[in-house]
Amino acid sequence: MRINVLSKGLFSLIIDKGRVGKQREGFCESGPMDSNAYDWANFLAFNLDGTPCIEAIGEMQIRVDEDCVIAVTGREPSLDIDGIAQAVYQSQKVSAGATITFKSALLGSKAYLAICGNWQVPKAVGSACTVVREQLGGLDGKGCVLKDGDCIEVLANTRVKDNAKMRTLAQQHIDDYGFIESIRVIPGYQFTSFSTVAVRTFETSTYTVSSSIDRMGFRLTGESVASDIENMRSEAIHLGAIQVPGDGQPIVMMRDRQTLGGYPKLGCVSPCDISRLAQAVPGEKVNFVFQDEEEARADWLLMTSRRRRLQGEIL
Template identity: 90%
Template sequence: MRIEVLSKGLFSLIIDNGRVGRQRDGFCESGPMDSNAYDWANFLAFNLDGTPCFEAIGEMRLRVDEDCIIAVTGREPSLDVDGNVKATYQSQHVPAGATITFGSALLGSKAYLAIGGNWHVPKAVGSACTVVREQLGGLDGKGCALKDGDCIDISANSRIKSTARMRTLSRQHIDNYGFLESIRVIPGYQFSSFSAVALRTFETSSYTVSSAIDRMGFRLTGESVKADIENMRSEAIHLGAIQVPGDGQPIVMMRDRQTLGGYPKLGCVSPCDISRLAQAVPGEKVNFVFQHEEEARADWLLMTSRRRRLQGEIL
């Protein structure tokens, strides 16, 4: 089967689960900005974990030349096939020759399209994930974002039987992408270098997502928080690390972050909340609350076990 990109939208990439464990070699982690939506898209399309898919900002349009099964997920996602609106977070049969249009109703958030099958895309450093900043991955291997006219070959998925029951994630189990609840933060190495006043300011203030956001990091604007550290050695940066540069405005490090950084860090966004934050758009306000690491670990185990249970019920 061949997939042809008719319209790339604002910014669309081929992504998979990223270059896990390769930061030590100087490569960024990469991977999906919203890993929850990515995982559900592949599951609903009958794919194995880690199968490539499309991550799109804006409305993306494609054509398929064979029958296939697809799934679209994300924050307020939309999907239509040949002009007919279809349900998201659900397996969908698509006939040969059909045009698929998908995106998000909220401009700037990410939508994910998984297509059932084995994707024939080149891998670089063990991953097909596109990193524009590193000029790595993608169809050409040079980190280029998708463009109109690009074609991707996908072979049939032997795991999909003709009698397979289509999969649906019930609405009550879809992630809540609102920000009424605070983003949980696990204190980091330099936590004690921030004064009690600075920490209290951070927890009690609302921060606005600025327009300076990308796959590398989210810059926030709001009340200034500063550490007592003036100079420090660069160290490894984890997904969700909240760096505080000299201006006191926090930066949350995302999937395509650099491997090392020399700014003090308040802590790290909980892995339970990083996908929600990754779907924020400029102008939205977020709040933070510190959480003990053992509580964060328990929340993570509960979330992952809940997902596996749900998947078992859907099968």
């Protein structure tokens, strides 16, 4: 099957699970900004975990030349097939020659399109994930974003029968992407270098997502917080690490972050909340609350077990 890109949207990439464990070799982790939406898209499209899919900002339009099964997820996503609105967060059968249009309702948020099958895209350093800065991955293997006229080949998944029951994630189980609840943060390596006043300021202030956001990091604006560290050696940066440069404005490191950083880290966004933050758009307000690592671990185990239970019920 051929997937023809008719309209690329603002910024669309081929992504997969990313280059897990390759930071030690100098490659950024990459992967989906919203891993929850990515995982659900592949599950609903009858794909195995880690199968490539499309992460799109803005409205994207494609055409398929064979019958297939797709799923669209993300923050307030929408899906049209041949101009007719279809449900998201569920399997959709698409006929050969159909035009698929999908997007997120909020400009800057990401929508995910999974198509059932074996994606024929090259892998670089163990992953097909596109990293523009490193000129790695993607359709051409050189880190290029998708463009109008691109063609992606997908081999049919023979595990899915014609009479297979389509999968649906009920509305009440779709992630809440609002920011009424605070983003949970685990104290970082340099936490004790921030004064009690600085920590309290961070936890009681409201920060605004700035326009300086990308797959590398989200810069926040608000009350300044400062560390008493003036110089430090660069060290590895984890997904969600909150670096605080000299101006005191926090930067949350995201999927395409550099492998090393030399700013003190106040903490790290909980893996339970990083997908929610990754879907924020400039101008949105966020708050933070600290939790210890045992609470964070318990929250993560509860979230993953809940997902497995839901998937078992859907099958």
